Amino acid sequence: MSSLNLDDFTDLIERPDGGTRRDAEERRARFAVPPGALGRLDELGEWLSAAQATVPVKPLERPRVVLFAGDHGVAELGVSARPAGSAAALVRQAVEGGSASAILARRLGVPVRVVDMSLDCEPDELPAEVVRHRVRRSSGRIDIEDALTPEEAEAAFRAGMAVADEEADSGTDLVVLGDLSVGGTTAAATLIAALCGTDASVVTGRGGSPIDDLAWMRKCAAVRDALRRARPVLGDQLALLGAVGGADLAAATGFLLQSAVRRTPVILDGVVSAACALVGQRIAFRAPDWWLAGQSSGEPAQAKALDRMAMEPLLDQGVTVGEGAGALLALPLVQAAAALAAELPEAPQAAEEPESAEEPETADATE
Secondary structure, eight states, X not given: OOOOOTTHHHHHOOOSOHHHHHHHHHHHHTBSSOTTTTTHXXXXXXXXXXXXXXXXXXXXXXXXXEEEEEEBGGGGGSOSSSXXXXXXXXXXXXXXXXXXHHHHHHHHTOOEEEEEEEOSSOGGGSOHHHHTTOOOSSBOOTTTSOSSOHHHHHHHHHHHHHHHHHHHHTTOOEEEEEEEEESHHHHHHHHHHHXXXXXXXXXXXXXXXXXXXXXXXXXXXXXXXXXXXXXXXXTOHHHHHXXXXXXXXXXXXXXXXXXXXXXXXXXXXXXXXXXXXXXXXHHOTTGGGGEEEOBOXXXXXXXXXXXXXXXXXXXXXXXXXXXXXXXXXXXXXXXHHHHHHHHOOBOOOOOOOOOOOOOOOXXXXXX
């Protein structure tokens, strides 16, 4: 019997402080720059104030990129432009600083943390700090079998929670969440289709490394078959992640929810993090108030998930590479909103006009 009660998150997660947000809005109304002139930057600054429960907002000084990594058995069907079981190469590139996200993070001065949950390689091929949370070697082929056993699903979910606690305890004040996976977008599309009651063809996109028409048809068929296996467990989100998700997606979902418990804001990247966020919303309806959609990747499943959560992406750059790269592009925007909310001067008070002398009462001329 599992000791993990997902219903606890509903009680543990509170919304960002509403009173603080109202105070931030009142302060914003006194700025020399007219309200509305900064567009969404005003909204972002007020959201950050509420998340930090402080006015004025504090600068974001310790952001961090967290990438959950894993291989997916469904990649054996040729649903990805990358070979099945090759996610470890992506991880090595990120760890060595040669990936898109590593280059962007280095440019922005943000550390990158990679967490292996189910890579298809020997653990000793990667640094110990990367592999210490690993649950299994590759997730199962979701069109015909569960991605994880119930025990593995819980272990992966708890690992994500533990990483969120480690980040909060170390002083991380905002997380950019991404993934390093092969086959992960197929699992993500399945989760989103299941939770939104949508057909496979509506949510199946071309993936992080764009695929041709034949591969798209194979991917669509895999999502269709996986959906048949997902529907019977729709009421149990942990079972759903175990059936058609994967260790990296289960961990990212646990990470998102525990980050909300710890009041740590998170910027979501692409379709994989959107799928995990959608599962998280089903578990705790207030949790999405702690998350931002960093960018629109153009993946139909991501658009469906964000629409369901009423989240509007900050950027629309069509970045599908994954790795948190698209969300990293949005980080300077969020930092700019914090700086403006904290440092813009208030408008000078209008000088009070001297009160005019009262008119003397006129005497009644009537005799």
